[in-house]
Amino acid sequence: MRGLLQHSLEKIAWRLSPRAIAHMSYIVNRNSGIYLGTGLGAALPLAIFMTLVYPPELEILLVLVLFMSFLVSILVGFMASQAAGELESGETLLYLSTPLSKSEYYYSWIFSTTIMFTAIYTLGFAVPLLIVAPRALAVWEIVSILVAVIGQLIYHSVIFSSAALVLKTRTRIIGLIIGFLLVLPIATVVTLAVLDAIDVIDVTSDTVEMTLMAYYPALVLFLEDAIVTWEGLLKEVVLVSVVSAVTLAVSRWYVRNRMEV
Amino acid sequence: MIVFKGVTKRFKRTAALHDASFRVEKGSMAGLIGPNGSGKTTSLKLMLGLLRRDSGEIEILGHDPWMEGEVVRAFTGFLPESPIYPRNIRVSQLLGHVARLKYASRFDVSRIARLVGIERYMEHQVSALSRGYLQRLGLAIALLGDPEILLLDEPTANLDPKARIEILRLVSILKRDLGATIIISSHILPELQQVIDSAILIARGKVVDYGSIDYLASKYGARIVYAVYTRNPRTLMKRLVDVDYVRGVVERGEYVEVHIDPLAGEEFLRLVDSLGGDLASRVEVRSGYLGEIYERAIAT
Numbered sequence: 001m002r003g004l005l006q007h008s009l010e011k012i013a014w015r016l017s018p019r020a021i022a023h024m025s026y027i028v029n030r031n032s033g034i035y036l037g038t039g040l041g042a043a044l045p046l047a048i049f050m051t052l053v054y055p056p057e058l059e060i061l062l063v064l065v066l067f068m069s070f071l072v073s074i075l076v077g078f079m080a081s082q083a084a085g086e087l088e089s090g091e092t093l094l095y096l097s098t099p100l101s102k103s104e105y106y107y108s109w110i111f112s113t114t115i116m117f118t119a120i121y122t123l124g125f126a127v128p129l130l131i132v133a134p135r136a137l138a139v140w141e142i143v144s145i146l147v148a149v150i151g152q153l154i155y156h157s158v159i160f161s162s163a164a165l166v167l168k169t170r171t172r173i174i175g176l177i178i179g180f181l182l183v184l185p186i187a188t189v190v191t192l193a194v195l196d197a198i199d200v201i202d203v204t205s206d207t208v209e210m211t212l213m214a215y216y217p218a219l220v221l222f223l224e225d226a227i228v229t230w231e232g233l234l235k236e237v238v239l240v241s242v243v244s245a246v247t248l249a250v251s252r253w254y255v256r257n258r259m260e261v
Numbered sequence: 262m263i264v265f266k267g268v269t270k271r272f273k274r275t276a277a278l279h280d281a282s283f284r285v286e287k288g289s290m291a292g293l294i295g296p297n298g299s300g301k302t303t304s305l306k307l308m309l310g311l312l313r314r315d316s317g318e319i320e321i322l323g324h325d326p327w328m329e330g331e332v333v334r335a336f337t338g339f340l341p342e343s344p345i346y347p348r349n350i351r352v353s354q355l356l357g358h359v360a361r362l363k364y365a366s367r368f369d370v371s372r373i374a375r376l377v378g379i380e381r382y383m384e385h386q387v388s389a390l391s392r393g394y395l396q397r398l399g400l401a402i403a404l405l406g407d408p409e410i411l412l413l414d415e416p417t418a419n420l421d422p423k424a425r426i427e428i429l430r431l432v433s434i435l436k437r438d439l440g441a442t443i444i445i446s447s448h449i450l451p452e453l454q455q456v457i458d459s460a461i462l463i464a465r466g467k468v469v470d471y472g473s474i475d476y477l478a479s480k481y482g483a484r485i486v487y488a489v490y491t492r493n494p495r496t497l498m499k500r501l502v503d504v505d506y507v508r509g510v511v512e513r514g515e516y517v518e519v520h521i522d523p524l525a526g527e528e529f530l531r532l533v534d535s536l537g538g539d540l541a542s543r544v545e546v547r548s549g550y551l552g553e554i555y556e557r558a559i560a561t
Binding site: 019022023026030089090091093094095096097098099100101102104258260261 | 306309311312313330331332334335338339341343344345346347349350358359361362363364402403406
């Protein structure tokens, strides 16, 4: 197990070559305004609420988490559309005509979106709490919400950033994001309701939750019991890990073997 | 050395390049000649490993560009036809980033900026540069890392005449000073013939012929035609008829039409200059040999 972990870390470090790191810092630098402004803007309302209303009222917390997870996912989608726009306009040619490989280019976008949003979101959430009510960070309900939403953030970052490099146009990626975050969850619930109504399948609340988890893992966990349980978090970790690993593997294969500029 | 062997590249059902074979020798300056849509940009992108060939073999200094793209691009500089630059970025920031990707130093950035003449604009926004200077910026990006191979895709497209002359002069200087292998794609042949020593003739995705200008000119019997304006045509004709690279002189009223070997252009212009204003007041190129070579090559 330890050998496997070491091997994986070495592979990641090898892939994150100095060129990939240089390009990642370039992307972060060029989009620092978006990261800071929007990241903090998304995290702060929750932090302020928890600071003012402590211990937090779970119903209000639910609404806030619902709003925030959606907002942060939109922001992740916006970053993905930046990547797609770069491919669409031809700016990518500028970078890929240098020794930067297509895989390095891909990883620099994936990591600059995932790592930066996760870091800013976590800091935006945790730092105000640490200052005003540090004890809150030892409360399971609060920490578990943070972990669950970060899991969802990583999940959406990997899916949207990978899709951006495959779909290659801003319009397509915006279509995908709207479809993934708005249309498909509603369409799924409606379809399940119709199938249940005409007795094709027996739809339970568990079925609906499990299906919706594919779109909003953290939110569904929270809706289940109004607090996130260990079991729920484990479920999310497995889902996020499996989907992210498969998405990264498939899109990396595509970028390396099929992507043309 | 750059080698294409039976390379085909399709975009859906359209063959952008079909069974293309050619080679470019190390240290030469080759023109990739053909009209728009003939497969020039596709060829250059295949050389960089940015497009995947459907069949055939490509070798760039012994490397397969699709399999070893980053290795090939480490010794190759590329100027796209219409480079797209990021918004809200200074020239120095952009060059600095490309230098990091090419493992070039800050000193290299200053040296290249001086070489292409954009050192005064380093702190300007890229979006504030004129077309001519954007092209110089593209050239600087291509030159960072001192590439052994330089691929220039329509480097003078969309430029005014003055900027076109300056860019071509710059390319000639680069060839002389850096000794790199240069491939320039263009459909503006009179300009191109001033700088290249070999050519790849391409039409509708097929390579019609390739080789040194000497070889192509003798194969297709091409000549450069100059019009030399004079007050004394008879004397001028007598003076020119014995010059070894002059292949024909015809009196045309106020000027004399002179047909010469394609590689003797510069020598001929020096000769005309030495004749003085009375015998040769003005000289104009009437037809370039590249156009002639191209026309005859695609006709056969």
